[in-house]
Amino acid sequence: MVKDKTLSQNVILGPFSKEDGRSETSFEILSKQSKKRSSMLDDLVAHAALIPGRTESELREDLREQGIDPDHLLGKLDAMLQAARAQTCQKRVATVASTRRDTALLATSLTASLVIFYAAGGIRRGARPESLVAATTVGAAIIALAALWGSVVRSRSMPARSHRWLITVALSIPAILMGWKILWSAHFPRMMNWWTNRYGLKCLGLSLALSACPLVAFAWSRRATDPPHPRALGAAAGISIGAGSWVLVDLWCPFGHPAHLMIGHLLPLTLVGLAGLWVGDRLLALRSSAPPRPFGIS
Numbered sequence: 001m002v003k004d005k006t007l008s009q010n011v012i013l014g015p016f017s018k019e020d021g022r023s024e025t026s027f028e029i030l031s032k033q034s035k036k037r038s039s040m041l042d043d044l045v046a047h048a049a050l051i052p053g054r055t056e057s058e059l060r061e062d063l064r065e066q067g068i069d070p071d072h073l074l075g076k077l078d079a080m081l082q083a084a085r086a087q088t089c090q091k092r093v094a095t096v097a098s099t100r101r102d103t104a105l106l107a108t109s110l111t112a113s114l115v116i117f118y119a120a121g122g123i124r125r126g127a128r129p130e131s132l133v134a135a136t137t138v139g140a141a142i143i144a145l146a147a148l149w150g151s152v153v154r155s156r157s158m159p160a161r162s163h164r165w166l167i168t169v170a171l172s173i174p175a176i177l178m179g180w181k182i183l184w185s186a187h188f189p190r191m192m193n194w195w196t197n198r199y200g201l202k203c204l205g206l207s208l209a210l211s212a213c214p215l216v217a218f219a220w221s222r223r224a225t226d227p228p229h230p231r232a233l234g235a236a237a238g239i240s241i242g243a244g245s246w247v248l249v250d251l252w253c254p255f256g257h258p259a260h261l262m263i264g265h266l267l268p269l270t271l272v273g274l275a276g277l278w279v280g281d282r283l284l285a286l287r288s289s290a291p292p293r294p295f296g297i298s
Contacts, residue, residue, distance in 0.1 A: 102221045109217035113210045117248045120206055126254025132191060135184045136250055140177055144243035147173045151236035152218065166232035170239045174269050177246055178261060185256035194257045200264020203253050207268035210245035211238075215272060219279045230285035231277055238276020242269040 060070045125133055151161060151169050185191040218237050227233050246269060253264065 105217040105221050106214075109213040112213040113245070113248070116206075116209050116213075117252065120252060123251045124254055128191065128254050129188060132184060132188050133251070136181055137247060139180045139184070140243070140247045140250055143173065143176055143180065144240065144247055147236075147240035147243050151233065151240050160228050161233070161236075163229045163232050166229055166236040169236040170232070170273055173239050173243050174266055174273075177243060177269070178266055181250070181256065181261060181265070182258060191256045192258070194259065195255055198255050198257075198260055200255075200260040200262070200267075203249055203260070203264025204268045206252065207242070207245050207249050207265065208271065210248055211242050211268070211272045214241045214244065215275060215279065218276075219283050223283045224286060225284060226286040227280075227284055230280040232280070234280020234284055235273050235277040238279070239269065239273040241276070242272035245269075245272070 063070045063073070147169055151166060182192070215238060218241065222233075246265060249265060255264075
């Protein structure tokens with residue numbers, strides 16, 4: 001008799017017992033069913049693998065014999081499912097709100113950068129051939145977009161960027177932009193000549209001004225998100241944002257001497273990357289999970 005009672009307890013309560021490894025699977029199966037308690041009880045009957053022909057009243061009676069109130073059990077299951085649905089809905093609403101906020105920040109920062117660009121004079125071709133302007137600008141734009149996609153853009157289907165990948169982006173993009181500019185300028189006469197009093201200070205200031213708003217928007221939208229590699233992500237994002245500013249400055253600046261490019265174009269790009277590194281360390285990372293590492297970038 002005791003053996004039959006134990007067997008009956010295992011059959012009825014097995015899927016809901018903490019000692020049974022199938023508890024999670026049972027909840028997942030029940031969570032897919034209807035909200036109605038009658039449907040949930042049908043699932044309970046089917047899941048308990050009862051003897052064919054057993055009625056709902058018999059199941060209730062067996063549960064009562066084990067000291068379990070069937071209505072109380074179903075009430076708990078119903079509350080669990082309702083809580084899960086509410087939590088999912090809240091996450092969805094929060095995700096939509098976050099996406100809209102990030103989009104608004106991005107649009108605002110880009111608008112501010114464009115206003116600064118046109119206030120400084122907009123596109124200035126100078127003595128450069130149109131083909132040179134087109135080649136350097138389009139190439140730099142493709143490089144900047146690739147850098148942004150490789151470091152900043154997020155997607156559910158896209159895994160988090162590795163530490164090595166982010167460091168590669170941060171270190172390679174400045175060299176690629178510099179090489180692309182010099183490569184095309186060298187194909188045209190007098191495009192790499194030195195101009196007196198054209199040290200690149202104006203380009204440096206314009207580059208920093210164009211990068212400020214997008215960098216602030218990035219820091220605000222990603223603050224306290226605690227990414228796997230906050231410092232590397234911040235540095236790569238800063239370099240990517242600086243690369244976007246490089247495109248506009250290249251449209252504005254008609255000079256291509258290597259010394260001018262080093263001071264007016266490459267130096268601000270490096271400074272923005274360092275600012276992104278600081279953002280990643282101070283704003284993106286949670287202080288408890290990202291202790292200071294003065295001799296490394298994580």
